[in-house]
Amino acid sequence: MKVMIRGNESIAYAFKLARVQVVPAYPITPSTLVPEKISELIANGEMKAEFVPVESEHSAMSAAIGASAKGVRVGTATASQGLALMHEVLFIASGMRLPIVMGIGNRALSAPINIWCDHQDMMSQRDTGWMQFYAESNQEGLDLGIMAFKIAEDERVLLPAMVGIDAFVLTHTVEPVELPEQKDVDDFLGEFVPHYVTLDPQNPATLGSFGFPEHFMEFKYGQWIAMERAKKVIDEVFEEFEERFGRKYMKVYPEFVEDAEIILVTMGSMTSTTREFVRRLREQGKKVGLVKLTVFRPFPKEELREILKNAKVVAVVERNISFGFGGAVYAELSSTFSRMKEKPKIVDFIVGLGGRDITFNTLNSVVEIAEKAMHEEVDEVNWIDVNKEAVLKAEGLL
Amino acid sequence: MNYEKEEFFAPGHGLCAGCAAPIIVRWILKLAGPNTIVTNATGCLEVATTAYPRTSWRVPWIHVAFENAAAVASGIDAALKAKGEKVNIIAFGGDGGTVDIGMQALSGMVERGHNVLYVLYDNEAYMNTGIQRSGATPWGAWTTTSKVGSANPIGKLRPKKPIAKIIAAHDAPYVATANPAFFNDFKKKVKKALSIEGPKFLHVLSSCTTGWRHDPSKTIEILRLATETGLFPLYEIENGDFENMRITYKPKKFKPVEEYLKPQGRFRHLFKNPEYIKKLQKDVDEWWAKYGKYYRP
Numbered sequence: 001m002k003v004m005i006r007g008n009e010s011i012a013y014a015f016k017l018a019r020v021q022v023v024p025a026y027p028i029t030p031s032t033l034v035p036e037k038i039s040e041l042i043a044n045g046e047m048k049a050e051f052v053p054v055e056s057e058h059s060a061m062s063a064a065i066g067a068s069a070k071g072v073r074v075g076t077a078t079a080s081q082g083l084a085l086m087h088e089v090l091f092i093a094s095g096m097r098l099p100i101v102m103g104i105g106n107r108a109l110s111a112p113i114n115i116w117c118d119h120q121d122m123m124s125q126r127d128t129g130w131m132q133f134y135a136e137s138n139q140e141g142l143d144l145g146i147m148a149f150k151i152a153e154d155e156r157v158l159l160p161a162m163v164g165i166d167a168f169v170l171t172h173t174v175e176p177v178e179l180p181e182q183k184d185v186d187d188f189l190g191e192f193v194p195h196y197v198t199l200d201p202q203n204p205a206t207l208g209s210f211g212f213p214e215h216f217m218e219f220k221y222g223q224w225i226a227m228e229r230a231k232k233v234i235d236e237v238f239e240e241f242e243e244r245f246g247r248k249y250m251k252v253y254p255e256f257v258e259d260a261e262i263i264l265v266t267m268g269s270m271t272s273t274t275r276e277f278v279r280r281l282r283e284q285g286k287k288v289g290l291v292k293l294t295v296f297r298p299f300p301k302e303e304l305r306e307i308l309k310n311a312k313v314v315a316v317v318e319r320n321i322s323f324g325f326g327g328a329v330y331a332e333l334s335s336t337f338s339r340m341k342e343k344p345k346i347v348d349f350i351v352g353l354g355g356r357d358i359t360f361n362t363l364n365s366v367v368e369i370a371e372k373a374m375h376e377e378v379d380e381v382n383w384i385d386v387n388k389e390a391v392l393k394a395e396g397l398l
Numbered sequence: 399m400n401y402e403k404e405e406f407f408a409p410g411h412g413l414c415a416g417c418a419a420p421i422i423v424r425w426i427l428k429l430a431g432p433n434t435i436v437t438n439a440t441g442c443l444e445v446a447t448t449a450y451p452r453t454s455w456r457v458p459w460i461h462v463a464f465e466n467a468a469a470v471a472s473g474i475d476a477a478l479k480a481k482g483e484k485v486n487i488i489a490f491g492g493d494g495g496t497v498d499i500g501m502q503a504l505s506g507m508v509e510r511g512h513n514v515l516y517v518l519y520d521n522e523a524y525m526n527t528g529i530q531r532s533g534a535t536p537w538g539a540w541t542t543t544s545k546v547g548s549a550n551p552i553g554k555l556r557p558k559k560p561i562a563k564i565i566a567a568h569d570a571p572y573v574a575t576a577n578p579a580f581f582n583d584f585k586k587k588v589k590k591a592l593s594i595e596g597p598k599f600l601h602v603l604s605s606c607t608t609g610w611r612h613d614p615s616k617t618i619e620i621l622r623l624a625t626e627t628g629l630f631p632l633y634e635i636e637n638g639d640f641e642n643m644r645i646t647y648k649p650k651k652f653k654p655v656e657e658y659l660k661p662q663g664r665f666r667h668l669f670k671n672p673e674y675i676k677k678l679q680k681d682v683d684e685w686w687a688k689y690g691k692y693y694r695p
Contacts, residue, residue, distance in 0.1 A: 050476035055506030059469035066473025208461035209448035
């Protein structure tokens with residue numbers, strides 16, 4: 001069934017279709033509509049779940065852990081400051097190997113306070129042991145939301161997962177979305193069976209115990225192995241999803257790359273603009289390609305090496321910044337190629353922070369520098385569409 | 399079912415000799431029985447009872463972090479409702495994890511009406527990290543962050559946060575203070591709390607031999623003195639009805655506060671100035687003058 005829904009509703013419908021049993025959530029712009037929609041679906045009797053209107057995001061994740069440890073399917077949603085407030089507990093959800101799924105309305109972090117899109121919130125949680133998926137459209141938000149449960153709950157994985165949908169560009173924008181039938185999702189996901197030890201009075205177990213140095217690293221190594229194994233599970237689930245629902249997903253989604261000299265790497269909604277931009281460049285005979293990174297954790301090193309190895313320049317176009325180094329995707333992509341003899345020149349482009357629009361002009365600036373990089377040295381990290389002069393003056397450098 | 403002869407809290411844990419926390423926990427579990435899930439805030443109790451791969455807990459138990467035992471309990475409660483199961487949920491937190499860093503989560507849990515018994519074992523400081531003052535540390539107590547010296551001869555300069563009253567002000571169905579030295583009163587309150595649907599809060603005084611600096615063999619004696627002097631009154635408040643608050647024990651003859659303070663190293667400095675002892679005695683006398691009428695045995 002085709003419906004016209006906002007990105008937040010995609011997450012809410014993914015939870016409904018996955019028959020999530022407990023949703024602890026706290027309102028925050030731009031993901032507030034997720035708990036609102038869940039509350040509505042429950043009030044209308046369309047969804048059977050326990051909604052816990054917690055008093056903070058920290059408590060949202062804590063309650064999610066408690067519920068998941070009791071052995072039910074759990075979903076929640078947050079963004080930005082809310083995700084940052086959860087930081088402490090995110091490590092615990094993954095360390096306890098609980099397959100919680102969380103929708104994120106990707107939004108900038110303060111200061112200055114800003115409610116619009118960038119990927120700083122999720123990027124800042126990359127080491128928390130959660131899988132990370134980034135949606136390009138509301139359809140992807142829904143599909144990835146459903147698939148995230150299947151991947152997270154697989155007994156080879158048992159890790160929590162975040163699905164990012166860009167603030168406002170997706171969260172608040174109405175798009176046509178193919179809503180799968182409940183029966184088809186039921187068949188795809190199967191009934192929820194916790195493949196982990198739960199809080200069961202019939203079989204008492206101690207969860208979240210104190211790990212001394214002689215045991216701690218083995219727990220962490222287990223998480224490492226799980227994340228590595230998730231790579232294959234993600235592929236399997238993506239393939240099965242395509243067979244059942246006809247929509248194709250890849251961890252790394254390449255377009256126009258066969259003979260491309262310059263390949264742009266994008267994430268999330270900016271991919272749509274970039275696709276059209278690249279298509280036009282192709283019409284002009286320019287050898288430019290596009291790679292969409294749908295999965296950031298686990299980082300799909302193998303696929304990226306294979307797809308990008310023949311490019312002359314890889315332009316990483318990203319909406320986050322790690323001060324003192326560069327963008328997170330640039331950092332990871334650079335080290336992905338560190339052992340390769342033949343490798344593309346990788347150049348970083350910081351764009352669209354705090355909801356600044358990513359337009360053809362933005363991408364023109366990116367490609368201009370990338371073309372220059374084919375023949376000469378360029379800056380490693382390039383800030384695009386920034387009034388640099390004003391900043392340099394304010395910093396006393398001009 | 400009566401499980402008083404069964405043990406759900408196994409020996410062999412690493413809590414100090416003379417620590418009151420395991421006495422409290424052991425008996426609450428005996429009264430609750432095996433159909434119970436425990437969530438525990440970070441603290442001495444959690445650290446000393448679950449050194450992987452060993453555990454003292456014979457009921458399902460979960461620890462997540464310091465400030466969120468009440469939120470974890472809320473999630474378990476939601477999951478039980480989703481599954482249609484009836485199980486006791488008991489949250490244990492120390493005073494730091496309850497009156498300070500865990501206050502928000504606890505307030506939220508009570509406001510939302512989760513069916514949880516939250517037990518504060520109050521040893522009046524952050525003992526697990528080494529005796530730092532908390533919101534529950536009483537006036538005049540020495541701790542490692544309310545030190546006593548020439549510029550501050552008193553120690554902690556602020557009174558204890560009235561946590562039971564704060565939770566009662568949420569109109570919680572059941573709030574009580576309890577003391578393991580008054581065992582029948584303690585048992586009655588635990589049983590009553592477990593029989594009530596909704597959020598219940600028990601504030602239990604729990605002495606700490608290392609932090610209070612007392613002889614480990616004197617735990618129960620000192621706890622008894624806390625109530626016999628009137629410093630730690632035992633009462634219950636149901637549904638936020640302060641007018642019908644019920645003091646459940648009143649000493650026939652109050653002991654002077656010195657008797658409670660004397661055996662504890664944390665109050666030793668107060669005896670250098672009789673005014674300090676007088677102040678504490680005055681505080682107690684005032685409390686009882688105001689609330690004594692609520693003694694309803």
